[in-house]
Every structure is written in C-alpha cells, then in structure tokens.
Amino acid sequence: MVNELNALENKIAQVAGLCRALRSENRELQQRLAAAEAEKQQLVERMNGARERLESLVGQLPEAKA
Template identity: 55%
Template sequence: MLNELNALESKVSQVVALCRSLRSENERLREQLSVAERDRNSLAERMAAATARLERLAGQLPEGKS
C-alpha cells in the first residue's frame, strides 16, 4: 500500500511538473505570436504604403504612343 502511494505521489509530481512546463511554454508561444502579429501588421502597412506610392508614380508616367 505504501509503495502504491509513493508511486502515485511520484506520478502526481510528474503531472504537476509537466503542467508548469506547458504553462511556461504556452506563455512563451503567446509572446512569440504577439511579436509575429505586430511584425505582420507592420509589414502589411508598409506594403500598402509602397503599393500606393507605386500607383501614384505609375499615374504620373506619360502615356505610350500606339
């Protein structure tokens, strides 16, 4: 009986340690996701600005003769 309780205590300790590890990893992944989302938003804004500039420049080009 004592051996079974010790084994159960060991397994519970392993589960608790795994839970802590997974929580830590989840927090790290949330932070990485947040950074990636900010980067993506920044890049999308830069792409939109570049597209607008190119469209303005293309509008200033003289028409070609046919």
C-alpha cells in the same frame, strides 16, 4: 500499500511539473505569436504604403502613343 501511494505521489508530482512546464511554454508561444502578428501588421502597412507610392508614380508616367 505505502509503496503504491509513494508511486502515485511521484506520478502526481511529475504531472504537476509537466503542467507547469507546459504553461510556461504556452506563455512563451503566446508572446512569440503576438510579436509575429505585430511584425506582420507592420509589413502589411509598409506594403500598402509602397503600393500607394507605386500607383502614384504609375499615374505620373506619360501615356504611350500608338
């Protein structure tokens, strides 16, 4: 009976350790995701700015004569 309780205690300790590790990994992944989303937003803004500049330049081109 004591051996079974010790084995159970060890398994519970392993599960608790795994839970701690997974929580830590989850926090890290959430931080990485937030950073990636922020970078994506910056890139979208840069692309929009570039598109606006290109559209402005295209509007300044003389029209081709047929």
